[in-house]
Amino acid sequence: MGWLIADHKRELPGRRWISIVLRSLHLLGIAGIAGGYLYQLPLQQWHGWLMLALGSGLLMLLKEIYVDGIWLLQLRGQVVLLKMLLLGCSHLWWSTPQAWAYGLIILISGLISHAPGNVRYYSPWYRCRLSRELWMTIRSDSTEPRNHDGPG
Numbered sequence: 001m002g003w004l005i006a007d008h009k010r011e012l013p014g015r016r017w018i019s020i021v022l023r024s025l026h027l028l029g030i031a032g033i034a035g036g037y038l039y040q041l042p043l044q045q046w047h048g049w050l051m052l053a054l055g056s057g058l059l060m061l062l063k064e065i066y067v068d069g070i071w072l073l074q075l076r077g078q079v080v081l082l083k084m085l086l087l088g089c090s091h092l093w094w095s096t097p098q099a100w101a102y103g104l105i106i107l108i109s110g111l112i113s114h115a116p117g118n119v120r121y122y123s124p125w126y127r128c129r130l131s132r133e134l135w136m137t138i139r140s141d142s143t144e145p146r147n148h149d150g151p152g
Contacts, residue, residue: 004065004069004072005068005069005070005073005135005139006068006069007136008132009067009068009132010066010067010068012063012066012067015063015067018063019060019063022056022059022060022063023056023060025052025056026052026053026056026057026060028049028052029049029050029051029052029053029054029055029056029057030053030106031049032046032048032049032050032052032053033046033049033050033053033102034102036049036050037098037099037102038099038102061080064077064080065077068132070130070132070135073123073125073126073130073135074120074121074122074123074130075112075119075120075121075122075123075124076112076120076121078124079108079109079112082108083105083108083109086101086104086105086108087101087105090102117129126138
């Protein structure tokens with residue numbers, strides 16, 4: 001897994017501003033599709049907003065994985081994958097957008113993005129706060145970890 005989770009975070013010039021711009025575009029797209037979900041408008045009226053939300057969300061996901069693939073093992077990455085699954089399932093199961101599914105995804109987003117670091121950086125796989133240092137220790141042990149008490 002060294003190709004996905006490098007020994008050090010990868011550098012991405014302008015990473016902070018890239019994050020700010022992508023997050024802002026994502027929020028704009030989410031706001032734009034809210035009408036489609038909440039008022040069941042025809043798709044053509046909010047399709048552009050949907051593409052903006054999906055495209056910016058995908059770029060944010062790729063940026064996080066590129067910079068530090070450990071993100072995928074932490075709750076913050078796992079929640080993004082859960083939101084994508086919920087969104088995909090809601091479109092497969094119902095022919096019209098479901099306001100409750102959209103609302104649940106926004107609620108989950110708000111909770112995880114404002115949760116303390118001990119929650120966001122927690123790894124369900126390793127049952128601890130997974131830091132880069134701990135990951136390097138786990139990786140060098142090359143044994144299956146049971147339960148590590150990561151840093152506070």
